[in-house]
Amino acid sequence: MINTFRQMSQALEFMRLPEHMCRVVFYSEGKSYWPIFKGLIDGIINNSDLDVCYITSDNDDPGSKYIHSQFKPFIIDAGYIRNWLFENLKTDVMIMTMPDLHQYQVKRSKHKVHYIYVQHALMSLHMVYRHGAFDWFDTIFCSGPHHVNEIRSLEKKYKLPKKIILEHGYSRLDSIINENLIVKKVDNVLNHALFAPSWGINAAIESGLGGEIVGRLLTMGYKVTLRPHPETWKSSSRIIKSIIKKYSSNQMFFYDENVGLLDSFYNSDFMVSDWSGAALEYAFGLSKPVIFLNLPQKINNPNYCDIDDIPFEISSRESLGVITNVEDLTSASIDSLSTKKNDPSKYFFNIGNSDAIGVEYILNLIDYSYKIK
Secondary structure (H helix, E strand, C coil): CHHHHHHHHHHHHHHCCCHHHCCEEEEECCHHHHHHHHHHHHHHHHHCCCCEEEEECCCCCHHHHCCCCCEEEEECCCCHHHHHHHHCCCCCEEEECCCCCCCCCCCCCCCCCEEEECCCCCCCCCCCCCCCCCCCCCEEEECCHHHHHHHHHHHHHHCCCCCEEEECCCHHHHHHHHHHHHHCCCCCCCCEEEECCCCCCCCCCCCCCHHHHHHHHHHCCCEEEECCCHHHHHHHHHHHHHHHHHHCCCCCEEECCCCCCCHHHHHCCEEEECCCHHHHHHHHHHCCCEEEECCCCCCCCCCHHHCCCCCHHHHCHHHHEEEECHHHCCHHHHHCCCCCCCCHHHCCCCCCCHHHHHHHHHHHHCCCCCCCC
16 A cells, blocks of 8 residues: 555656656666666766656666656556556657557557657567557657568558658667677687577466476586566566576576676577577677577467568578477587677667667657757
8 A cells, every 4th residue: 555655656746747847758667678768868868958757667677766867767556557647648758668558558648748669679560569569659769670661561551650760779789789899708618508588378488398498408517597588477487486496506507587687698608599589689789699499489469460571580580590499409409509790780770879869869859959068
């Protein structure tokens, strides 16, 4: 009850802000999305006098502890308080990574608000997201040409209003590449596996294969870091806890609970995944190989074949590593991996500069003149 009271107080505090203090609002579902937003927020603050409001539904979100005179964080729930706030929101622009706007509980505001969708994965937009996931956004920040093509194809197929598309890039990929220049490994010995599957009913952990995969890798003599998706924790925490309990005494086993940090990316030599977007970040950001488990595709939109665009996570798979069945995951299949130089600039926009592009667009959108500090 106290927590609910505090969250409602936070929502009301936000609603009482004068208009000039809430022209730009970010919404975060949780702590793993802070790395997506931070560069944009820093850029807005560093290039303007605008206040930035940051609404999060996670008490552990690093953004809730970020301190700057122009930054105003608010913590609310992911239920009725949030839904009420969204419907009554007054701002120039709302920036979010949460799809399905206006499809379910979270509605567009009854006031005039420009909604921007920022990518939190490199995967395609028409197979792993639900039908209509982006229909109610005004601007889509696109990571690469495949996103542009998919949005335009969906608009044409379903006779949707044309959205504004920004050839943005992907801030998280920029961060991975930049950090890798500092900590880059000098040898190509493969002895540390990062097990980072996707989430969903057919994903490796939810389907009950996670323990077997970790056990196989440990038995073969590899270090193993388990890095489950945050959504897997929501649906299958019991399975994850059982894996951790089973292998916690093994000194070759490690558990990474914070997907917002990237230490496990840099400390590992190869990734074992299924259909996770993290595999694309790993391969393109670090040029490290991936073993893709031959599990059922992650399909949240059964109508994805309505357009002809082949999902990027399908078309790029074979060039980034090898595909194998779980029972064929052996040291021989791992030894066959080779480090490949995957040039991200061939597939994604504005490598190393995506945040600056996004900040310029946001400030221009609300007709705000840059203030050079």
